[in-house]
Amino acid sequence: MTTDVALKWIEHNERTLIETSDKIWELAEVGLQEHGSAKLLEKLLLDNGFAVESGVSGMPSAFIGSWGQGRPVIGFLGEYDALPGLSQQRLSATKQPLEEGAPGHGCGHNLLGTAALASAIAVKHALLASGMQGTVKYFGCPAEELLTGKAYMAKDGHFDGLDIAITWHPGSLNAVRMGTSNAMNSAKFKFFGVTAHAAGNPHMGRSALDACILMDVGVNYMREHIIQDARVHSVITDGGGEPNVVPAHAEIWYYVRAPKRRQVDDIYARVVKMAEAAAAMTETSYEIEFLTGCAEYIRVNALAQVFDKALRDAGPPRFTDEEKAYARELAKSFPKGSRDEVPASVKAADLHEEIIEPLTRHGHGSSDVGDVSYVTPTVEISTACNVIGTPGHSWQYTATTGMSIGHKGMVCAARAMALGALRLFSEPRLVESARGEWEEIIRQNPYNNPIPKEQMPRLDVVKSHH
Secondary structure (H helix, E strand, O other), X not given: OHHHHHHHHHXXXXXXXXXXXXXXXXXXXXXXXXXXXXXXXXXXXXXXXXXXXXXXXXXXXXXXXXXXXXXXXXXXXXXXXXXXXXXXXXXXXXXXXXXXXXXXXXXXXXXXXXXXXXXXXXXXXXXXXHOOOEEEEEEEOOOHHHOOHHHHHHHOOOOOOOOEEEEEEEEOOOEEEOOOOOEEEEEEEEEEOEOOEOOXXXXXXXXXXXXXXXXXXXXXXXXXXXXXXXXXXXXXXXXXXXXXXXXXXXXXXXXXXXXXXXXXXXXXXXXXXXXXXXXXXXXXXXXXEEEEEEOOOOOOXXXXXXXXXXXXXXXXXXXXXXXXXXXXXXXXXXXXXXXXXXXXXXXXXXOOOOOOOOEOOOOOXXXXXXXXXHHXXXXXXXXXXXXXXXXXXXHHHHHHHOXXXXXXXXXXXXXXXXXXXXXXXXXXXXXXXXXXXXXXXHHHOOOOOOOOOOOOOOOOOOOOOO
16 A cells, blocks of 8 residues: 555654754754754755755755655645753753754654655555555755744745645644644834943943833733733843943843734734834834744644544554653653643643644644644544643753654654645545635635745854854
């Protein structure tokens, strides 16, 4: 059978996949600096007969692999960026960085990119064996944590022409992800004033830092008057040199999030007014560096049904007594309340070994998968790669993504995505049904990519630790 070819390819290449994910885990490259990680994945594609286009949308670590011809065109989305400051040793149940302050894979993207690539290659081999027509694509998407890679790739039309997009994310539960996410804008506000001696002649100065602080005060008061599900958070990335000099320049970086793209636009416009007002109050000037913006995730029920079955057919990961003992020990380090929002049926476990109904809770975080979901029908699954209740973006997350618990979830995801994709290739009516449902949603809520058409991504937003 066609599916047997795909599953056997994953099984026979499991060691290579684990080694690849571990190498990416060890590289731990932050967003838009994932050069080594991207090359590892590109080589696997080339070795398996894919054509590869590197450096797309002005990002050296972004690439697209393609194989086949004709329709349907089905794409797999891969990510491989790490997070600053989350370095952690494998198999340690206490916080022990490999290198203090270094990045770590505290969101499991080393697993994410590798499993999506495994599915794409396995599907290619299955289609080749069966003689079925169709095109398989793999999208190497950098800087998901910066909400950059897919948003810029969508702006430049790289997902146009896809019939379906498939992705997954490491988690603690095995299920189709049907929850929504927040849309988001990311922008830096730079203020410019006049230096002066802060004690000798402060009246001659105009403080850019004061402007940053006053802007943030205004934004904080605004929080009372925006919708409850919105989020606005900031860091001051430049606050001056020393207290004895009135700062002539300062910078504050904002994320503005809300459940709908149009809500983000409205709240962001009010944030800009805070900058205008702060500049007026301090007699400074300002400029905005708009970094990126992403859309919320669009759910497609028809795809959820296909991939729920695929996940059940693939089967959940199974863990050893040693892995369960490690998970139990690691869970002791979690903050109180870490399992408050976990489904009641699984709260007692440390590692999930079942398939549950699709997860529908709204997530207040953001993902540039949302931009892809506005361009083509998209489906996302999750598999157990960490301990139930693991905090997101934590050293505990990093610990399990570099060892056997994460590896087992990765292989499970690769199998499920391959099975779901092959069903779509073999049953065109499922693709038509998904696209019909999606088109009706988009008709009522058209896509608005907020990134200026000619803007290129900034490659040094996050500094490499090394």
